[in-house]
Amino acid sequence: MQNYPSIGAKLVLSLLLALTLSACSYFQDEEDEEKPQYDSERQFYEAAQRQLDTKQWERATKTLQALEENFPFGKYAEQAQLELIYAYYKSSETEAASAAADRFIRLHPQHRNVDYAYYMKGLSSFSEGKGLFERFLPTDLTRRDPGSARESFTYFSQLIARFPNSNYAPDAEKRMIYLRNLLARYEIHVANYYFKRGAYVAATNRGRYVVENFQKTPAVPDGLAVTIQGYHALGMDDLAETNLAILKENYPDHPAIGSDGTFNYQFHADSGERGWLSKLTFGFLDKQDPPGFDSRAVYNPAYSSDRQARQAVNAQEASGDRPWYHRITFGIFE
Helix, strand or coil: CCCCCCHHHHHHHHHHHHHHHHHHHHHHHHHHHHCCCCCCCCHHHHHHHHHHHCCHHHHHHHHHHHHHHEEEEEHHHHHHHHHHHHHHHHHHCHHHHHHHHHHHHHHHCCCCCHHHHHHHHHHHHHHCCCHHHHHCCCCCCCHHHHHHHHHHHHHHHHHHCCCCCCCHHHHHHHHHHHHHHHHHHHHHHHHHHHHHHHHHHHHHHHHHHHHHHCCCCHHHHHHHHHHHHHHHHHCCHHHHHHHHHHHHHHHCCCCCECCCCCCCCCCCCCCCCCCHHHHHCCCCCCCCCCCCCCHHHHHHHHHHHHHHHHHHHHHHHHHHCCCHHHHHHCCCCC
């Protein structure tokens, strides 16, 4: 007698077959989602525009990439390359955005919108290294590695030099002012660090570099103060007095100038009493900020507002009223 599958076995087999077909359909849909398929170049471009308008940045990048792959010499190819730069930038893929801008400049150096590519290169470097918390919390970016700031300044300079009448030039100029201020202040931070280590020549060189190369920035008063401090520490009192006269004439309200007009030489490396842990580790585990020059509260109004925001955060912590981001991260990012 021939054995036939029971009704229960048939039901199980049917369910397995249905699940298999559903899984294949799901993965096929996923594959289609990863590789958008349209019938014409126009459909690709219109789909990408809808995705950009609805802020679906990752889907837009895939659609624009597929458009260029399928229609490399089509009507919308060049515009799609420009849109791709923007989509990468909005996806926080700053390196990819910069690379896409480089590629467009290389392929279309005479394009009527090539100035946009130069602008986006600068903007991508401007935003590089800014994580989630730095974008929403008050952070002193002048203490960070200035590499991306220097790159951004260079790219914006190229834009203004090549396309002075570009629609993007005014914004680039404003960002360059901000970047110059940031780079100048970074040099002062480094000088303060050298003072703490007793490297007076290196500190003095940093201060002189700010005075000579970053004129009209809020860091110039501290640059002069650094040279005064450094020359005095090196026994070059004539140069110290010359720079002090310049500082008193141009910035009489500098915090290092006393009421009697004398300079307060309190920023030597050995001016403060260090704890035993700092002495034992030669200062490497000293968590106190090195003493130094920082007159931003006097000469940089923008810094004053940022400083008030940081003080408010510190006051909340001291009072036990922790901000929301501290609570949800258990203080890890505080």
